[in-house]
Amino acid sequence: MIPKSRKMLIVDDIKLNRIILREAFQDDYEILQAEDGNQAMDILYKEKKQILIVMLDIFMPEKDGFSVLAEMKSNGDLCDIPVVVVTQVDEVENEVRALDLGADDLIRKPYDPRVIRQRVKNIVEKKEMEQVRAENHLLQIRRREEERYRIIVEHSGTIVFEWNIENQEFYCSEGLKQFLLYEIVANKTTEKDILLQSVYPQDFALVQEVFLKNLQEGTGTSEITVRLKTIKDEFLWCKLTATIVMNGLIRTRILGTLTIVDKEMKAELELRYRAEFDSLTGIYNKSTFYQKTQLLLAQNPDTNYTLIRFDVDRFKVINDIFGMEKGDRLLKKIAQGLHNFSKDHGTYGHLEADHFVLCIPDQDVDMDAIIEQLNTEFRQFMSNYSLIFCFGIYHIHDRSLSVDIMCDRAKLALQSVKGNYMKRYAVYDDVLRTDMLHEQEVTNEMDEALSKRQFEVFFQPIYSLKAAKPVSAEALVRWNHPLKGVLSPASFIHIFEQNGFISKLDFFVWEEVCRKLRAWLDAGESVLPVSVNMSRINLYKVTLCDDLVKLMRKYHLDTSLFKIEITESAYTENPMQLLTLVKRLQECHFTVLMDDFGSGYSSLNMLKDICVDILKIDMNFLSDFKQSKRSAIILASVVQMAEQLNMQVIAEGVETKEQMEYLRSIGCDKIQGYYYSKPLNPTEYEALLDQNKP
Ligand code: C2E
Ligand code: MG
Ligand code: MG
DSSP: OOOTTOEEEEEOSOHHHHHHHHHHHTTTSEEEEESSHHHHHHHHHHHTTTEEEEEEESOOSSSOHHHHHHHHHHSTTTTTSOEEEEEOTTOHHHHHHHHHHTOSEEEESSOOHHHHHHHHHHHHHHHHHHHHHHHHHHHHHHHHHHHHHHHHHHHHTEEEEEEETTTOOEEEOTTGGGBHHHHHHHTTOOHHHHHHHHBOHHHHHHIIIIIIHHHHHOSSEEEEEEEEEBTTSOEEEEEEEEEEEEETTEEEEEEEEEEEOHHHHHHHHHHHHHHHBOTTTOSBOHHHHHHHHHHHHHHOTTSOEEEEEEEETTHHHHHHHHOHHHHHHHHHHHHHHHHHHHTTTSEEEEEETTEEEEEEEGGGOOHHHHHHHHHHHHTTTSTTOOOOEEEEEEEOOOTTSOHHHHHHHHHHHHHHHTTOTTOSEEEOOHHHHHHHHHHHHHHHHHHHHHHTTOEEEEEEEEEETTTTEEEEEEEEEEEEETTTEEEOGGGTHHHHHHHSTHHHHHHHHHHHHHHHHHHHHHTTOOOOOEEEEEOGGGGGOTTHHHHHHHHHHHTTOOGGGEEEEEEHHHHHHOHHHHHHHHHHHHHTTOEEEEEEETSSSOHHHHHHHOOOSEEEEEGGGGGGGGTOHHHHHHHHHHHHHHHHTTOEEEEESOOSHHHHHHHHHTTOOEEESTTTOOOBOHHHHHHHHHHTOO
8 A cells, every 4th residue: 555645746637637647656656636726736735745746737727837836946845845847749948947947857748657657756766865865964963963062061060951740751961870869760769759868968958948849839940059969879069950841831841950069069168167167176266156146145035145255274384385286286175075065055166365155044054063074174184284264254134235245244254363263263243344444444554653653662660579669661562643542552463463564563662672771771770671572473583583682782782681571372373483482582691471371271381391481470360369269279379380490470460459469478579560550651661760769
């Protein structure tokens, strides 16, 4: 049977002619017939795809063969159908015209069937060949285009995929096969499973909430950057885009791209990390801590929080002694442990140098436990060096303050415990604030005060009960402030001890004392030895003894006139250094007094190693000796012990006759206190000296 698509159209107004042609070709073609040009065109338009060849007569009524030919050749759909024009003998002019209009061949009547069959066969085959060639050419162009497209895609690093929603077919460019996503899609697992298995767990919510939602809602393009699993079981950062292709209201395909952005993303994350986290310790840096804490407070309006700031006491010294590397390791270790305190209810960060900060709910604040935990953890960290942590606490009552200011307040509290060996933490309150302001004021004014000689030296005589007259004096500094009047040392000495200014002031006082002694000696007055106070900061001054000796030389003074009081807390703080210094001072013939004996904790222990010349017992520490028999016994025993150790005793702070008499009864001869005299200004003191001239 002839295939349906092989049709021949015979156009001739003479039936016999049509029959002859039909006879000739009916074995090879399905024959269609038209009696004139109009009929022929109707059939052509209808059957254009199936008609392989047209046999066309020229002379026909109405529309002739030329018109049919012309119309066919000018129509894009019909112009490729071969046309064989049928003519009579002696119609050369018409033949030329037909060929000119695009006829593919001519046959003359009467025809020999074998010849025309062969000629038609040739024409059809030629046409078919041309068609195949054209199709091949097109295919080649398309292949080349695809090749070009593939190369571009492959080089762009982007993987392209297409998901046919209707038939679930999946196409993808090279590269996707390295992802688990592909494996799952190739095995036709459901959408949800693909995501569960191939998306990094932490990114899954994002995929669901943004990407899938966009896709499900139907139109446009959705884009997302997430980690996808490769078949090597590692996750790579990928940028996914997907566009829904619609057919009317029906979603037909999803066209997507996948670009591996792992390097770029990791670099970006690294940058972000560096901006947010402290590079040394790996915890929040200052600005991130501020941000996160602000957020924490805003999100938990009903929880009360406390800010705890802390540092390592004398961290600089640790760096100096053990090296920066060890110092860094210490900071890292501290940072690592902070999560234990904040758990997941708070924030923590590294503010600067050795300053750390925590913001935790009030109910979690147990300072003793925190200190104990840190102490335990760091007991072994530095051999032979016990680490001390100092804490400043700010209870967040006012949330309108910036976290920056809250941290500053905690810092003020922290600073207030510095140098205080009995206290490890302090809470910020208004008293502290006033103290701090005062401290700031004092610090601002001190240099000018010294240069303008606002500091004055007073003298408090020390009496001998046996001699019944003053035998020495203590030099005590006063600040004659132009606005505030005379300030007592209690309001400024501790500040100078912290900021280091005390060594300048001490030296000023010592020189003032020397100047006075020299002046009195030069004036022929009777001169009593004077003891000066020496702050513990001077313990660390290597040139201290030399400086003192130089001072004695400068004013031509005998060291017996110049005694040195060292407060007892200095003894407990650094016994070895002190022991060396006391020895040195004594070698230079200075008398050394232990001031405020009994105020500290290890007085007796100190005495065992350090041989001072004189003990000064402050009566304030034993003020209840009248009521308490025990205090009286202790006082008596100390006096007795000192005598046995060849040390003199001075009782200071003696205010009453009773005290004086008790001291006399236990053999304590030297007495300093309001009972005899307050500290006197130089003029008053000179008057006193005058009275007691031998
Ligand atoms: P301190 O060395 O123990 O001095 C004795 C303090 O007791 C003096 O206080 C003195 O005025 C006071 N005082 C004397 N008799 C009595 C008394 O009967 N009852 C009472 N309640 N107090 C009495 P001041 O002058 O206020 O000095 C306080 C502290 O300041 C001194 O204690 C000393 O530690 C320090 N200080 C004073 N001047 C200097 C100085 O030039 N350098 C250094 N580093 N510290 C100084
Ligand atoms: Mg003193
Ligand atoms: Mg004292």
